[in-house]
Amino acid sequence: MKAITTPIIPITQTFAKVEASHKPNYEAICIFAATGFFLEGDSYYLDQKVLQPGTSYQLDPNGVIKSEKSYFKWHHTPRDISFTTALDEFTDLFEDIVKEQTGNNRVLLPLSGGLDSRSQAVALRYLKADVQSYSYSFAGGFKEHHISKQIAEACGFDFDGYLIPPNYLWDVLDEAANINQCYSEFTHPRQMAVLDQFKAMNGEFSLGHWGDVLFDRGIAAKDEGLTELDLIYKKVIKKGGLELANALWNSWALEGDFESYLKARIQTLLDQIEITNKSAKIRAFKSLYWAPRWTSVSLSFFQAAHPVNVPYYDDRMCQFICEIPEAYLADRKLQIAYIKKRNPKVAAIPWQDHMPFNLNTYHRNKMPYNLPYRIANKLKNETQSLLGKKYIQRNWELQFLGTANDEKLRGYIYQPDFLEFVDKEVIDKLYTQFKTTDPIFYSHPVSMLLTLSLWNKKRNL
Template sequence: MKEVKIPIIPSRVTFSGEQKTLDLKAICTFSALGFFLDEDSYFLEQKALKPATIYHLDPLNKIIAEKEYFKWNYNPKERSLQQITEEFATLFEQILKEQSENKKVILPLSGGLDSRTQACGLKHIGADVHSYSYSFANGHDETAYSKKIAQACQFPFEALTVEQGYLWPKIKELSAINSCYSEFTHPRQMAFIEKYAAMGDVFSLGHWGDVLFDDMGVADDLSFEQQVAVLFKKIVKKGGMELATSLWTAWELEGNFKDYLYDCLRTLLKKVNIPESANAQIRAFKSLYWAPRWTSVNLSVFESQKSIALPYYDDRMCELICTVPEKYLAKRQIQIEYMKMRNPAVAKIAWQSQKPFNLYNYHLNKKPFNIPYKIVDKAKRMMTSQNYVQRNWELQFTGRTNERHLQEYLFENEKLNSFVPKSVVQDFYQKFQNENSVYYAHSVSMLLTLSLFCSSEK
């Protein structure tokens, strides 16, 4: 018998059981959301081990016993924002020290707040850091923000470009890495996988900071049924419900998919059971079911090359969040105050989502203060005929070469066509091509993922 302890937010999924009978209902959910819920996998007999749980397994990896050791809660302790920021600083920097000691850190940077917060922390503790960022070919140069952050912290910096069609030569390698538990247009890190070995020893990744250190955008007294509706809207992808419903019908499953998914969400949200705060309850739901089954899946790309460290995933960070009043978690206040305290130069760099404003004046991003910027920005866009690439799938699915590769996987894979009716595949591909590519990109990407899964299944 062996004991397995699953972290509060696991960075990888651990499975128990056999790969035997396909779980068609779970695959419909996967098609709608882009990730599997709770314990689900592709197979009825194989289950994902739950977060914050200790398992005892037999020699055949079957579960003998399980016990939950942590439950998300909301027990706020009133203190000032300054005191909470200092608590966060102490814990955050301790975690960063433990994760980076005697190692060269690889730091992916963006124009957001999570990696920027890490940059300030790593600079403060004197870590050896190699930073990088990327932008899409023919897209907005997002590396401009990252480069300024790296310069302010005196980190070496590398700007990379996600090139058109990078996916196809690497798609089989990616499917082996993530076992087809995520669609393939999201792990942009795959574009540079061959470069990571020379960058350093450990990735310091900022995943989930934006969930832990923000509100969920709802009133704290939101009713349970309204919370379920909010979650439904948040997690179902564009075109996902339509694809899942088509598969449900084609496979002649009992009832209807929408009712099934709503019932799943109700059941899982009831288990969270934080009646004191709708924001805390939704955050806990996302941390239990979204982070491990969506966010963590493609961490495997980084981990295939170097070890990974995630300060926001640390159990101690989760425990701290449960004690912080929602009024201080809202609007990223703690991270913002931390950066202003530790590195004012970084805090003065424009915040991409609030451009051209920074962490000192972002509250001015409203009329009339932002009108001059909006006028200039609109004029710049009108002066160029270039269509900026904004989404990763645009680099993978558009253009003749991409279309040829995509059609090969969707229409020339006999295993896919025996699993998903060819009429369903044709329907969604035509809608993507002729009706609304933005709306149906997810559907096509999920069909591509199922094609790779079918090819890998024994």
């Protein structure tokens, strides 16, 4: 027997076998099409499962799961402590984790205009780590690296700014499929555009993934009246995802209807989380099922170049979160207070989500204080449009729009082998909607069709 114990939030997917036929799991694939990630232990095949977080397993010599037992359950038992105490505890824990993960290695730090990587930068600067930082922006889009470079300079880090070019996807698509095994779509991970540059670096990645979930409200204030099921359903369904999933479900003649099936699955998983606080329960659900099956899959693109460390994934951080009052987690309070305390210079740099304000002034991101910036930004975008330059906000715009991209896309989603797996009528309808009706809404279905096409190609080799 082989024993395997998974972390509370696994960095990688670990596959095992169950007693079932080796056939496609059509229901699971429909959920993947709707949400962009597989749910719970689902995989592409009925006889293959992904080991669940915070669980100890026994596998037989053939890799078949014989027993499993959970050793950690997300809970909500906030201690009666002051915000100052919570901040001091977070400071000590976060910096201890970063220090342990860093060791004596050179740190490769992706920086953004947000708070998660910014908090890492502050910790690494305080710990006097050897850091190579970098950032990337879309060609023709918001220059995110302008903020990142300011953070790097304030911390004294080496910095590189990369520009994500159009059309890069088709040259690296097969490699991307091999890296993530088609368990996430390919238009989100910008890392593939600069993978060669990553490989030329020396060090280990320190990544800020999941900090924005752990250190914020589990639900937005405007959504507090929704049921837990509606909250999750609203969050996980991608634009156009429901239409694609319903079309696949019907074309494969699966029993019942997709929405009822998905809602029943989600409700069952919610019922297993023994937390009454709605915000904490939603955070736990995301950490159990979203983080390991979507966020972690994206980490594989970093792992293709160097080892990765994720401070916010650490078991101790997850345990810490369960004991902190929701009021201290809401609205990024702890992270903001930490950055302001440890490095006021970094706190004074603009926060991308609240441009042009920073961590000291972001409360003013409302009328009339933000009006001058909004007018200037609108004029800038309109000028760019008049010059015939499209303002790029999403990676798929660089990869799917234009004649050359369209030819590549059609070459994959209309492959003869793929048309045996997905009805041509399904592809025709969604592709036409993307081209003629609403490219933003239908970009996800088209991207998922591309992903399924690559998976289908790989399984037929």
